[in-house]
Amino acid sequence: MILLNQVVQGILLGGYYALIACGLSFMFGVMRIINLAHGSIAVLAAYLVWMVAEHWNLSPFLALVAVIPVMAAAGWLLQRTVLDRSLRSGALTPLLSTFGLAVMLDNSLFEKFGADTHSLAPDIGDLAFNSWNFGDVTIGQLALLTFGVAIALLGGLQIFLNRTPLGRAIRATADDPDTAELVGIDSRKVYAAAAAIAIATVAIAGTFLGMRATFDPYTGPAQLIFAFEAIVIGGAGSLWGTLIGGVVLGVAQNLGSQVSPRGFLIAGHAVFFIVLAGRFVLAGRDPRTLLRVLRKAPA
Amino acid sequence: MSLLAVEGLDARHGLLQAVRGVSFSVSEGEILALVGANGAGKTTLLRSVSGAHRATAGRVLFDGTDVSAIRASGRVRMGIALVPEGRRLFAGMTVEENLMVAGQTRRPGPWNLDTVVEAFPMLRPHLRRRSGDLSGGQQQATAIGRALMTNPRVLLLDEVSLGLSPVAVNAVYESLKTVIAGGATIVVVEQDLSRALRIATRVACMLEGRIVLEGNASEMTRERVTEAYFGLRRPDAGSAAS
Numbered sequence: 001m002i003l004l005n006q007v008v009q010g011i012l013l014g015g016y017y018a019l020i021a022c023g024l025s026f027m028f029g030v031m032r033i034i035n036l037a038h039g040s041i042a043v044l045a046a047y048l049v050w051m052v053a054e055h056w057n058l059s060p061f062l063a064l065v066a067v068i069p070v071m072a073a074a075g076w077l078l079q080r081t082v083l084d085r086s087l088r089s090g091a092l093t094p095l096l097s098t099f100g101l102a103v104m105l106d107n108s109l110f111e112k113f114g115a116d117t118h119s120l121a122p123d124i125g126d127l128a129f130n131s132w133n134f135g136d137v138t139i140g141q142l143a144l145l146t147f148g149v150a151i152a153l154l155g156g157l158q159i160f161l162n163r164t165p166l167g168r169a170i171r172a173t174a175d176d177p178d179t180a181e182l183v184g185i186d187s188r189k190v191y192a193a194a195a196a197i198a199i200a201t202v203a204i205a206g207t208f209l210g211m212r213a214t215f216d217p218y219t220g221p222a223q224l225i226f227a228f229e230a231i232v233i234g235g236a237g238s239l240w241g242t243l244i245g246g247v248v249l250g251v252a253q254n255l256g257s258q259v260s261p262r263g264f265l266i267a268g269h270a271v272f273f274i275v276l277a278g279r280f281v282l283a284g285r286d287p288r289t290l291l292r293v294l295r296k297a298p299a
Numbered sequence: 300m301s302l303l304a305v306e307g308l309d310a311r312h313g314l315l316q317a318v319r320g321v322s323f324s325v326s327e328g329e330i331l332a333l334v335g336a337n338g339a340g341k342t343t344l345l346r347s348v349s350g351a352h353r354a355t356a357g358r359v360l361f362d363g364t365d366v367s368a369i370r371a372s373g374r375v376r377m378g379i380a381l382v383p384e385g386r387r388l389f390a391g392m393t394v395e396e397n398l399m400v401a402g403q404t405r406r407p408g409p410w411n412l413d414t415v416v417e418a419f420p421m422l423r424p425h426l427r428r429r430s431g432d433l434s435g436g437q438q439q440a441t442a443i444g445r446a447l448m449t450n451p452r453v454l455l456l457d458e459v460s461l462g463l464s465p466v467a468v469n470a471v472y473e474s475l476k477t478v479i480a481g482g483a484t485i486v487v488v489e490q491d492l493s494r495a496l497r498i499a500t501r502v503a504c505m506l507e508g509r510i511v512l513e514g515n516a517s518e519m520t521r522e523r524v525t526e527a528y529f530g531l532r533r534p535d536a537g538s539a540a541s
Contacts, residue, residue, distance in 0.1 A: 168400045172389045179387040182351060184375035184404035184449050 003258070005137045010254035012140065014230075014247030015147025016212065020205040021227035021234075021242045022153055023198040029237030030174040030194040033083060033094045037102040039224030041199060044105055045071055045206030046120065046215050047113060053123050060120040064207045068200050075199025079192040087191075102220060109217035120210035128211065146208050150246070153201060154239045161239075170194050174237075229272040232279075300363060302327045302484055303348070303379070303453050308357035310340070310347045317343040319508035320357070325453065325501075330485045332499035332516065334492060336528060339505040341488040342384050345455050348486070349381035350374040361453070376404050378452035384461060384488075386442040390431030394422055394441050397430050401448035408450025409481065415444040418477040421470060436467025440474060447478065454478070456487040460494070472498070492524055506530050 024038045035041075045067060052063035082101065086094040121128040124142070131140040161167035169190050173180040177187040209215060209223060226249065231237075234245025249268050256267020301324035310318040317340045325331050333341045346352035348359055350371035358367050366374050371381075389397055398412055416423050419440040425433060430441055439459060446454060459475070460468040472494065479485065479498065489495040495502060502519050504512040504527040512519075512527035525531075 165399075165403045168392070168396055169403060171392060171396075172400045175389040175391055176387060178351060178371075179383065179389070180400075181371035182349060182375065182381050182383060182387075183401035183445060184372050184406075185400070186370065186372040 002136065003255075006254040006258055007251055008137050008139065009143075010251030011247050012143035012147050012250070013254065014243070014250030015143070015150040016205075016208060017226050017230040017246030017249050018154065018243040019146060019150040019208055019246075020202075020223055021230040021246055022150070022157070022239070023201040023205065024224075024227045025231045025234075025237060025239060025242040026157065026201065027195065027198040028231065029239075030170055030198075031079075031083070031087065031191055032091075033087070033098070034228075035198075036095060036098040036224065037105060037220075038098075038202065038227055039220030039222065040102040040105040040109075041071075041202045041220075042206035042209055042223050043215055043217065043220040044109065045203040046210035047109060047118070049203075049207045050118050050120055050210060053120065060123050060207055060211060064203065067207075068203050071203035072196040072200040075202075076192045076196040078199065079195035080188070083195065084188060084191065102224075106217050106220060113217060115216060117214040117216045118210070119214045120207065121212070124211055142212055146212065149204065149208065150243060153204065154243055157197070157201075158239050166190075166193060226268070229268060232272060233275045301325060301360075302329075302362055303486070304360040305344075305348060306358045306360065308344065308347055308359070309355045310343045310352055311355050312343070317508055318347060318354075321505075321508070321510055322357075323503055323510060323513065325484060325486060327452075327484055328482050329501060330479065330483075330487065330499045332495035332502045333486060333488045333505060334490070334495050334502060334524060334528060335505035340508040341505050342457055344505070345381060345457050345486065345488055346383070349379055349455055351381060351383070375449050375451070376406065378406065378450070379455065380446040380449045380451035380453070381455040382439075382442045382446045382457060382459070384457040386438045388430040388438055388441055388445070390429065392430060393427050394430050394433070394437075395426040397441055397445050398448050401445040404449045406450040410447040410450050412448070415447055418447070419444050419474045421474070434467065435463045436470055439463060439467070439471050443471070443475070443478075451483075453484045453486065456485060456489075458488055458490065460489065460491055468494075492521060492528070496521065496524070504528055 020042060024035060027033050027035050048067045048070065049060050049063045052058060052066050053060050082097050083094060086097040127142050131138050161171055169180070169185045170193065172183065173185055173187050173190040180187055180190070230245040230249050231242050232245065233248050234241030234243065248271060252271040253264045253268040256263030304324040306322050308318055308321045309316065321344055323331070333344065335341050343352055347354040350369060354367065358365050360366070361374070361377055361379060366377060389400070392400070395412070398415060402411065421437055422440055422444060425437060430438060433441065443456070459471060463471065487495065487499070496516050496519060499516040502514060502516050502524060503510045504524055506527065512524065
């Protein structure tokens, strides 16, 4: 039964990973950008929600409603000012520019809020720790809510992409931006809209990060790693794949923690590398070639 | 006044100059066939007119307005639509979605999902199929239909028959007759000389990035075009437009 409980906890944790990975997957799927500032932006959103909640004495859920449009506008601005230019300069430039953005955000948050940890858990009352027990299986209310929000968000995005004109324009642009231009779609505007949506989802993820744990200015990079692992396991750019990837990562981590206290992280990373190696093999690329390249001493 | 006028257009692919000072014009309701051997610069010229390829010199005038600095999407909203070489459909989307996404430009005109399917009846049973799963002829019909959904005033068709079986080419051209009968203005790049001469009102032959022969299709003999096509004949001072 302990094992079953760990699997259930892993599935619920996977909901959080899917939530945090959703924006990263969406951005990669549409613009082929791996946003290295993703985790830092999630932490920024957590701070914004915390500030609004503290200042106006609001529930974090209400504060999130105010923060989402701000983050969406920031996403739009980020695309038009930084990412759009980066995309035109080759594949490496968006990586470098978002890495730079992450460094800037982390240190700006440190400058503003210091190294103290914060949490939104005190603002949500019993929801932070209440749970239902079914024998040896425990289901946390916040964890279940997080999982439900992840499914609702991913499902909502899928419906939006399939059923709305903007969704179709985003899919067409993701498929072939040059041809999308030939049917009257301004790819710059579509990219900006997609970035706004992606960053708005990061605001939701950042709020749940703040509710389920503590955060500080340097929490972002770890969130980025989990989000990245989830989308690689589930298939980059696939929304439902992101949920599956998150669940696989969460279950692997929880089962790993049963083997050893360090097993939590190691098991997650191991699954990530196994899937990555599998993808190399399926794509017809021999991972040994990669290893030989990595081992080769510089001249 | 010409609906579409190209003046001294240059276009490059890196160091290679693919289009050299090309000028031509198309009036409303006219069908201009651009012919020429592979590498003559026809596709680059068409892509430059549509805005898909950046011209290095010259101007593109549409209904008297210089559109040279306008992006491809802006030119589509003004009424210039390109059916690109190789169809370039959104393979993960259904035929209906491919058509609908182009219809979002909301330009007024006769073309909508119903009229496109009426003109290309071969698409009707496949509207819900992924466009990547269709045959070449069905894909070409979808690509033309997608361009029509933007209700263009000028339709640029690049290599309609490329890679299609003769049966599929006939079917696509049969459907195109409906479009032509509606008084469409078309610039078509076509390798099949006989077909180009049959549908066009005017023919221009390109060689090494220049138009070396231009004239009314009714006055153009197959031999004359073939000579220009292979560069066997020096350009006429009167008929060459470049």
